[in-house]
Amino acid sequence: MAGRIREDDISLVREKARIDEVIGQYVTLRNAGGGSQKGLCPFHDEKSPSFNVNPARGFFHCFGCSEGGDVITFLMKIDGLTFGEAVERLADKYGVQLRREEGDIREDRPKGPPRRRLIEAHQVAQTFYAEQLATADALVARQFLGERGFDQGAAEHFGVGFAPRSGDALKNLLRQKGFTNEEMTVGGLVGPSGYDRFRGRLLWPIRDASGDTIGFGARRIFDDDRIDAKYLNTSETPIYKKSQVLYGIDLARREIGRQSRAVIVEGYTDVMACHLAGVTTAVATCGTAFGEDHSRVLRRFLNDHEEFRGEVIFTFDGDAAGQKAALRAFGGDQNFVSQTYVAVEPDGLDPCDLRIQKGDAAVRELVARRVPLYRFVLANVVxxxxxxxxxxxxxxxxxxxxxxxxxxxxxxxxxxxxxxxxxxxxxxxxxxxxxxxxxxxxxxxxQRAGATATTQTEPPPRSAVPDLRDPRFATERETLQLVIQHPMTIGRSTGDIGVNDFTHPTYRAVWELVAAAGGPGAGAGDAGWASRLRDAATDPAVSSVISALAVEPLKKEPDAAYVGQHVFRLLELTAARRIAEIKSKLQRTNPVEHAEEFNKMFGELAALEAHRRALRDRLAGGAS
The missing domain is CATH 1.10.10 (Arc Repressor Mutant, subunit A)
Structure with missing residues (x-):
């Protein structure tokens, strides 16, 4: 059994996997200056973006909820992966061949098939189903698409396929490819009875934002189909959560971010019709009502906050069911900062039927005629x-x-x-x-919140640790930014710095990690320097501040003068503190009774004053 992944391979994965590219598949990022990018945090609800990504450092940090780390940490948190699974996924994507240590077996892998294997099985299934759409048995499926204005090119663009009517065609193929029965059933491709879950149906692959196929939506097209339901979707699996999945998000996410607009339709064919008509921000839920989790997914791609207020447009039928859906959407209206709208075709046509009867321009006009959601709902009530x-x-x-x-x-x-x-x-x-x-x-x-609060215990007292942003610690913070972001630049300048130069306990702990790693010079040319420091931290507060220091933009591109300004200022502050301590002690010491001690302190004071003047001169020289 294979053991732990080699450290040098993990470092290579960190180096090759661009963190902005990976996170950009989940969050719309915009340039924030200083080489950083910003977006809405995927780990907590917020109205203003506090989620920062620094591609050069390979780090992210949210200043709202304090989540942070490198590209591996992000995948672990966003998709619930173990460390090894996250490394494997990135290695597959960026072409890194992983090697493992012999005899070092880890038992931290969760039970069940790895996510990577489930994704691979779905990719095999998607390719197989797409090929089957061209067979003689799929004539009815092709006719269904043709009647709705979808040609072969459209089917290929959306990956539409056909599941053979036999009960084991996909199962046999997956078995030939080396997949186990557990991988087939856990992923939802084969049912508990041992037969293919989707048989004799037209299929749409459901993909996540990165483009990985994670499930399928299947439409009934034969009258003798044993399952009466018109649509049959993948059940909940480790990779498919219907409350968080939006069909078409892989195709729409970039345009949603670029236009700050999302159009929410009701079905797979509506998404196809909208995209083909030029409304490329359309998505749909998969067999469930649009809910709060869907809102969170959309907000990340909309960059939905006060500075970039966009539009969310729902399309509903004009019938009673459509009005009920509008009321549901209105109940979740406050999930968005963006303005919410409704687009309803007067004739009651959905986007797919509208395109068939009136053409592409009519679909675009439907969206353009949107009305505010609250006005639509209130008009229905009145x-x-x-x-x-x-x-x-x-x-x-x-x-x-x-x-x-x-x-x-x-x-x-x-x-x-x-x-x-x-x-x-x-x-x-x-x-x-x-x-x-x-x-x-x-x-x-x-009132409800107050009632709940009375049943809970009093909150624990606030920690005595000072605020990291207190101006007293600004020099300590900015010096550590240089140490983490530019270890080569600051390098030898830190030779005189010691742990006592840091008065905030968290910053002191960061420096101790730096010193234990060999000092800033050890990070020169090391793409995983910040990750290595963060991995060594045992205190979550220290881990969090390292990720924050790694992404915070510096006031300017560091040169020798900028580095010297911080190093000399840090040392001067230490000298000033020691001078104050000695002066206080001299005032309390009797020079007659403790002459030797008094003279020793006086000599130290004189030396410190001279040292402080020299540091100030160097600061002044650097400033000039």
Whole structure:
């Protein structure tokens, strides 16, 4: 059994795997100056971007939740992989041949097939199904596509395929390729009965943002299909979570980030129709309603925050089901900073049917005619009542007010209340008053939170560790930035620096790791220098600050003067602290009773003052 991956191979993976390229498959990143990039953190909800990536250093850090690390750490956190699995995935992608130590067997791998094997099995399945679409047995499938305006090129672009009607065609192929029964069943390609899960159906491969096939959506096309459901999707597997999957995200993610717009449709053929018509930001959920997890995925690619406020456009049918879906979407409206809209075709056509009947331009026009989601929802509520009657207006106001009062983002309530009053034909203040009454009739979130809080214990006292951003420690922080980001540049200049030059305990711990690794000179030319330091840290706070120091932009490109300014200033601060200590002690010492000790301290004080003046002169010389 193979042992641990060799350290030099891990270092090569870190060197070859561009962290901005890997993270860019999950998060839309924008240049932030100083060689850094910024985006919305994928590990916590935020309205303003605090997630930083420094490609030159190979590090990421979120200043909101303190998650950070290198490209391997990112994959482990985002996809729930072990260290070894993350290294293997990156090695496969970037062409690194991994070698393992003999006799050093690790037992940290989770039970079940590795993710890499499940992905490989799905790739084999996708290729197989796509080839089967050209067979005689797939004539009905090709006719289905042709009737909806999808030619061979469209099928190839989206990877559409056909599953043979026999129950073991894919299973036999996977077995020939060396896949085990466990890998086939855990991945959802073969059912518990031992037969292919998808038989005699038209198939769409469902891919993650990086383009890996992780599941399939299958449509019924034969009348004698034993399964009545029109659509059959991959069940939950280690690589397929339907609440987090968006069909088409692999094709749409770059345009979503570039345009700051996402169009959410209801089915696979709608996504195809939109993309072919030029609406290349369209995605769809896979057999489930659009939910909070889907919102999180989209926000990362939208770069959805105050500075880059974009658009999220839902397309719904105009029927009762469509109105119900709109109400559901309205309930999650506050998940987005971007403005939410609805695009509804007056004739009730979905994007696929609209393209068939009226052409590509009609699909683009559908999206262009979007209306704000809140206005669409309130209009549907108000439209149920006879506004020519006084009681109808009162009932419409009450139901509309309940809806408006339920909005989590209270900054939007006033605008929605005014809109509601205008629709019903009432004074805006009357609508606002009814919304306030509706809010009082339902328990507030604050009250519910307070009730929960009373059942919990008091929060633990705050740590006595000083704030890392306290100006007192600015020189320590900036010097360590140089040590981590530019070890070759700062190199020999740190020869006089010691652990006592760092007064903040966390910064002191970072320097101790640097010293234990051989000093800054040991990091010269080492692409994994910051990762090596972070891996050696046992305190999460120290690990976090190393990732932060690795991505924070410096005030300028470091040269000898810039380096000297920080090194000499750090040493001068240490001298100043020691001078203050000696002066205090001299004041408490009797020069007659303790003459020898007094004279020794006085001599040390004079030497320190001279040393401090010399450091100041060097600082002044560097500044000039």
């Amino acid at each position: 439209g149920k009542y006879d506004l020519d009657r006084a009681d109808g207006r009162i009932d419409a106001l009450r139901e509309g007010a309940r809806l408006v009062s339920s909005i989590r983002d209270k900054s939007k309530v006033d605008a929605f209340a005014r809109e509601l009053g205008g629709m019903i034909g009432l004074d805006p203040e009357e609508a606002r008053a009814e919304v306030r009454r509706a809010a009082h009739r339902r328990p507030s979130q604050d």
